[in-house]
Amino acid sequence: MPLPRLRELEERARPRLPEEVHRYFAQGAGAGLSAAEAEGSWSGHRLVPRVLRDVTHVDLSTSLLGTDVSTPVGIAPTTLQRAAHPDGEVATARAAAAEGALLVLSSNAGSTFEDVAATGVDWWLQLYVTSDRTRTTDVVQRAVDAGARAVVLTADTPVVARKEQGERSVWEVTDPSWVRRNFTEDGAEKARDLGPQDVAWLAGRFGVPVVVKGVLHPADARRAVDAGARAVWVSNHGGRQLDRAVAVAEVLAEIAAEVGGAGSEGEGAEVYADGGIRSGLDALVARGLGADAVFLGRPVLWGLAADGYDGVRHVLGAVTEDLREGLTLAGAAGWTAVTGDLLRTTTTTAAGPAPPAGTTL
Numbered sequence: 001m002p003l004p005r006l007r008e009l010e011e012r013a014r015p016r017l018p019e020e021v022h023r024y025f026a027q028g029a030g031a032g033l034s035a036a037e038a039e040g041s042w043s044g045h046r047l048v049p050r051v052l053r054d055v056t057h058v059d060l061s062t063s064l065l066g067t068d069v070s071t072p073v074g075i076a077p078t079t080l081q082r083a084a085h086p087d088g089e090v091a092t093a094r095a096a097a098a099e100g101a102l103l104v105l106s107s108n109a110g111s112t113f114e115d116v117a118a119t120g121v122d123w124w125l126q127l128y129v130t131s132d133r134t135r136t137t138d139v140v141q142r143a144v145d146a147g148a149r150a151v152v153l154t155a156d157t158p159v160v161a162r163k164e165q166g167e168r169s170v171w172e173v174t175d176p177s178w179v180r181r182n183f184t185e186d187g188a189e190k191a192r193d194l195g196p197q198d199v200a201w202l203a204g205r206f207g208v209p210v211v212v213k214g215v216l217h218p219a220d221a222r223r224a225v226d227a228g229a230r231a232v233w234v235s236n237h238g239g240r241q242l243d244r245a246v247a248v249a250e251v252l253a254e255i256a257a258e259v260g261g262a263g264s265e266g267e268g269a270e271v272y273a274d275g276g277i278r279s280g281l282d283a284l285v286a287r288g289l290g291a292d293a294v295f296l297g298r299p300v301l302w303g304l305a306a307d308g309y310d311g312v313r314h315v316l317g318a319v320t321e322d323l324r325e326g327l328t329l330a331g332a333a334g335w336t337a338v339t340g341d342l343l344r345t346t347t348t349t350a351a352g353p354a355p356p357a358g359t360t361l
């Protein structure tokens with residue numbers, strides 16, 4: 001059976017979801033400009049394939065802050081997975097484990113840390129720091145005790161951005177237990193005064209590496225790393241926070257040059273990217289721009305809604321195999337073998353032509 005395109009997967013997922021849930025997953029902030037722009041942004045770069053290179057074996061494995069993975073395509077943190085499928089985060093975790101992919105679990109998840117950990121997946125905790133830091137301490141400690149191997153601090157959400165179609169309606173059709181399952185108390189405000197001191201505190205307190213997610217400016221990447229972050233995750237939150245925030249493909253290379261990442265000199269920090277990654281070639285471009293790993297948000301939700309565990313496996317497997325083909329044709333024997341000269345960026349820009357509809361896998 002030919003692989004269904006990821007876009008078709010969304011079409012399959014759609015009738016299985018209440019309209020409010022589909023809209024919640026799909027929408028961006030404001031007028032949705034950044035959300036709409038993300039997918040096309042990766043196709044503004046062109047690849048310079050190398051030849052006369054042995055690509056008999058193409059190795060996709062890598063190590064992310066000491067976590068060994070079989071694929072550099074990971075799962076971004078997303079809420080409300082139990083609204084997509086009754087098994088929610090646990091199905092996602094089982095699928096990630098089966099594919100050897102890294103799972104980043106939302107701190108708002110509707111499944112317990114222990115149930116996720118029991119799948120055997122390698123997972124990291126995504127964290128929103130609350131204005132009352134003591135609640136944060138408790139959640140992170142429990143996650144680390146349950147086996148989270150890193151903490152991903154989301155820094156782009158001092159407030160949840162307004163969405164044009166609103167968000168309230170989704171809570172009317174979902175069960176309250178599908179979110180914040182790992183909190184014992186009611187929700188607290190997100191911290192608006194998040195700063196390098198929080199990064200330093202997290203890095204020093206829990207004995208696991210810290211990643212800062214939602215970075216779009218090289219100077220902020222530098223501040224995060226100087227404060228103790230071991231990686232920066234370049235992201236505009238899938239276009240769900242500041243609408244008109246720049247596309248990740250536009251700033252990734254600058255950030256990688258600032259703090260490390262693939263193809264840069266020295267040890268440096270790791271650099272990750274997400275937003276509109278829908279094919280292995282998008283991932284390959286991200287690699288050329290300096291990403292050590294890429295993450296998928298909405299495609300995982302569509303896969304989960306369409307087919308549960310199998311659907312998520314399909315998404316991870318399809319993007320990974322597409323990436324393998326891309327690397328093979330580009331003459332790179334593996335993800336870590338990609339060199340900085342893969343991209344021709346001088347004559348093309350991220351504002352290049354949008355891909356024809358449906359070219360994602």
Ligand SMILES: Cc1cc2nc3c(=O)[nH]c(=O)nc-3n(C[C@H](O)[C@H](O)[C@H](O)COP(=O)(O)O)c2cc1C
Pocket residue numbers: 024025026038076077078079106107108126154213235236237238239240274275276277295296297298299
């Ligand atoms: C429905 C939904 C919920 C999300 N929830 C979170 C979250 O809890 N924490 C977080 O850091 N990012 C969250 N994100 C952002 C994703 O981690 C990721 O940055 C983004 O979805 C990547 O873009 P993509 O959906 O185009 O792949 C969410 C995204 C979506 C679509």
